Amino acid sequence: MARKNFKTVPQAKQPTPEQVAAFTSGGAGTDKKPDEPTKRVSIDVPESLHTRFKVACAKTRAKMAPEIIAFIERRVLELEKDAT
Numbered sequence: 001m002a003r004k005n006f007k008t009v010p011q012a013k014q015p016t017p018e019q020v021a022a023f024t025s026g027g028a029g030t031d032k033k034p035d036e037p038t039k040r041v042s043i044d045v046p047e048s049l050h051t052r053f054k055v056a057c058a059k060t061r062a063k064m065a066p067e068i069i070a071f072i073e074r075r076v077l078e079l080e081k082d083a084t
Helices: 017-024 047-059 064-083
Strands: none
Touching: 047 064
């Protein structure tokens, strides 16, 4: 009888304590306040700018949505300041 060649299955990496804490506190990239309604905004941006932004976020392990929200919050403050 021929022997079967079984491949070993790699073991899954165990999550770090930081990853566990992020998951249990709402997940990494949680970008809204609890119980606050949200609205979806859809915009068209040049493909090259989207790619640059996505790569920059990936390099810093940042989520795109919270980065965009942070920018909007800063800009709204600037506009509100200029309007007074």
